[in-house]
Amino acid sequence: xxxxxxxxxxxxxxxxLNVYPVPDGDTGSNLRLTMEAVAASLDxxxxxxxxxxxxxLMGARGNSGVITSQVLRGxxxxxxxxxxxxxxxLCEGLRRGSDxxxxxxxxxxxxxxxxxxxxxxxxxxxxxxxEGSSAAFTxxxxxxxxxxxxxxxEQLPVLAQAGVxxxxxxxxxxxxxxxxxxxxxxxVPEPEAAAGVVSTQPAKAPESMQFPFxxxxxxxxxxxxxxxxxxxLEGYGDCVLVVGxxxxxxxxxxxxxxxxxxxxxxxxxxxxxxEVTSLEGQVAELHEASVLARLRxxxxxxxxxxxxxxxxxxxxxxxxxxxxxxxxxVKGLVPGGQTFNPSAEEILExxxxxxxxxxxxxxxxxxxxxxxxxxxxxxxxxxxAKRVEVVATESPLQAFTALVALDRDSSIEEAVEAxxxxxxxxRHGEVAFAVRTADTPAGHVEAGQCLGLAGGEVVAIGADPxxxxxxxxxxxxxxxxxxxxxxxxxxxxxxxxxELGKRVGSALSLEVEVHHGGQPHYxxxxxxx
Numbered sequence: 001x002x003x004x005x006x007x008x009x010x011x012x013x014x015x016x017l018n019v020y021p022v023p024d025g026d027t028g029s030n031l032r033l034t035m036e037a038v039a040a041s042l043d044x045x046x047x048x049x050x051x052x053x054x055x056x057l058m059g060a061r062g063n064s065g066v067i068t069s070q071v072l073r074g075x076x077x078x079x080x081x082x083x084x085x086x087x088x089x090l091c092e093g094l095r096r097g098s099d100x101x102x103x104x105x106x107x108x109x110x111x112x113x114x115x116x117x118x119x120x121x122x123x124x125x126x127x128x129x130x131e132g133s134s135a136a137f138t139x140x141x142x143x144x145x146x147x148x149x150x151x152x153x154e155q156l157p158v159l160a161q162a163g164v165x166x167x168x169x170x171x172x173x174x175x176x177x178x179x180x181x182x183x184x185x186x187x188v189p190e191p192e193a194a195a196g197v198v199s200t201q202p203a204k205a206p207e208s209m210q211f212p213f214x215x216x217x218x219x220x221x222x223x224x225x226x227x228x229x230x231x232x233l234e235g236y237g238d239c240v241l242v243v244g245x246x247x248x249x250x251x252x253x254x255x256x257x258x259x260x261x262x263x264x265x266x267x268x269x270x271x272x273x274x275e276v277t278s279l280e281g282q283v284a285e286l287h288e289a290s291v292l293a294r295l296r297x298x299x300x301x302x303x304x305x306x307x308x309x310x311x312x313x314x315x316x317x318x319x320x321x322x323x324x325x326x327x328x329x330v331k332g333l334v335p336g337g338q339t340f341n342p343s344a345e346e347i348l349e350x351x352x353x354x355x356x357x358x359x360x361x362x363x364x365x366x367x368x369x370x371x372x373x374x375x376x377x378x379x380x381x382x383x384x385a386k387r388v389e390v391v392a393t394e395s396p397l398q399a400f401t402a403l404v405a406l407d408r409d410s411s412i413e414e415a416v417e418a419x420x421x422x423x424x425x426x427r428h429g430e431v432a433f434a435v436r437t438a439d440t441p442a443g444h445v446e447a448g449q450c451l452g453l454a455g456g457e458v459v460a461i462g463a464d465p466x467x468x469x470x471x472x473x474x475x476x477x478x479x480x481x482x483x484x485x486x487x488x489x490x491x492x493x494x495x496x497x498x499e500l501g502k503r504v505g506s507a508l509s510l511e512v513e514v515h516h517g518g519q520p521h522y523x524x525x526x527x528x529x
Contacts, residue, residue: 001042003178004035006188010174013191017167022432022451022458027167030062030341030367034069037343049076057374058345063105064168065343066370067113070104071097071172087137091128094121094141104370111155113168119148120176135184142176149173161439213258214239215276219249221269229268236261310408310415311356311385314399315342315364315372318489318519321396328403330362331355337365337396337519347375351384358387358412360419362399366456369394387412391419394456395428396517397485397527429454429472429526431465465523466500470507476528477508484510485527487517492524500524 007014007028014028037059038052045051053076056069074097078089098121102108123144124137131137149169153160177188219226219242226249230242237255251271255261258276265271313332314325317340322333332354336342347368351359359379363372369392376388389412393399402423406415431452434445440458445451452460452468460471473484484504488497494516501514517525 001035001039002182003175004032004039006174006178007032007035007171010191014167014170014174016436017164017170022435022453027062027064027171030065031068031168031171033061033343034059034065037345038072047080049079052076058348058378059343060371060374061341061343062367063370064113064171065341066104066374067101067117067168068171068175069374070100071117071175073097074100085134087128087131087134090134090137090141091121091124094124097121109156111152111159112166113172115152115155116145116148116166116169116172120145120172133183135180135186138176138180138183139186142173142180145169145173145176158441161441163439213256213276214252214254215258215261215274216250216252217262217265217271217274219251219265219269219271220247221249221265222247225268229265232264233261236264305355308354308356309358310412311354311359312362312403312406313347313350313354313359314362314396314403315347315350315368316396316399316519318517320516320518321487324396324400324515324517325403328400329408330403332359332361336368341365341367342371344371344374344378347372348379348384351375351379351388354385357385359385359389360406360412360416361388361390362393362402362419362423363390364393364396364399366394389416391416391423393423395426395430395525395527396519397428397487397525398423398426400485401426401527401529425529427455427476427528429459429476429528430522431468431472431524431526432522466503469500469524469526470504472526473504473508473528476526477510481508481510481528483529484508484512485529486512486514487519487525487527488514489517489519489522489524497524 011028011032014031015026018026034056038055041051041055041059042048045054053073056072060066060069074095075090075093077096078092079085083089094117098117101114101117105114108114120141123141127137127140131140149165152166152169153164156166159166174188180186181188219229221229226242230240233240233242233253236257237253239252239254241252242249251265253261262271262274311332312330313334314330315334315336316322316325317335317337325333332350334342334347334350336346347361351361361372361376363369369390372390376390379385379388391402393402402419405418405422407418410418429452431450434447434449434451436447438445440461442458442461445461450462450465450468451458452472454472454475459475460468462468462471469486477484486497486501486504498514501512504510505512519525
């Protein structure tokens, strides 16, 4: 698909439009991953319109991916059963896509991708009546979309302050540019730097995000085939090991293409005891039976044990955070969060692993809530669970509080009400290092400086993470506060975290709990109850 290829070219440009310079699930990356799921779906389903609709729905990552999936669904609806692409069908599709996109968002906000899509759909009516070809129609609608995108900073002050246009809106404009290229060959503009102070150089992705899966297995193969396989693996990732001899080898690789890695092994020998692990959460997601069943197109082995009455799914990253969730009875663990928003398909897998008649999903990130709701609807439609509800937690700290409030003997209505009331009452914050230079509501920040966020808003900038922690907590803790929770991540040792906890308790005169989270990118996650 042309749009997928263009997203690969423009990914860094769209990422650079993100308002805050925090390590997060960047819009360009989320759109690319969403469309790569569409490309995979096109290889599996015979009807292109159905494949695009299904692939974008289940592969959607982040709010931008979910909204784009609804736009694509709207565009595809008039094209089912091989209908022609005409100005009339495009007009109907854009209008339907805009309506679906707005309905997918709980609190629609103007100055976002929603505005750009809506204005494009408004132009579609006159364009369909006055333009004789799909190319002329698209040219006119694209012009209106570009004008709407240029006005987004006038509608959202945070965009004006950062000197950028809306990233999701830019992605939609790129969709129209890609369509026009397919229709008449009009070149898609080259990637441009974002306006304003935001750096055009995206931060280098950490190793675990460049290659998010660890693949390990025993490999039975002739020695020459094992050597050939080792050379092949060099093109699939890093940390490559093929060690052994006399026909038996131990294989290890970090990769972003686990399936092809195993397919290459099947072509040369016999892989055994296959294990695919998500490095982001250090959770073994697939084992040998599941991996081989998927590669062969066979049904995966089914767990036949009785379903629990009520189960929980939680999204999280870091061995400590996932261990806490396990200890609190969560069976449906979904690796993901900041920098790696899971798709609806991955959350649906978590719902399956929860193995319960009724399931509650804790997304634990603002940018994952929409995908969680999509997965919940699909799970019920496909009979995975009788009922699935989403408690809109924006942080693991809110999820911890929600789980404490869960009474598994209560009805799901009572459980959701208690978890929502208690969980969302917890104020959450985090401390991170800026990945690029930008202006924020708290002032100018240089790449590498420390950022403190409260409820998703930048409230502190400094050189020392500990100082940022204190400043964020001073903003979050009011007279009703009684407990502060610090969850320390990668690169923070236990002694330093507990010393900071003592300092916080003394400064704020509050009880402080300190837990190991192991989360990447964010030295500290904070909660105030």
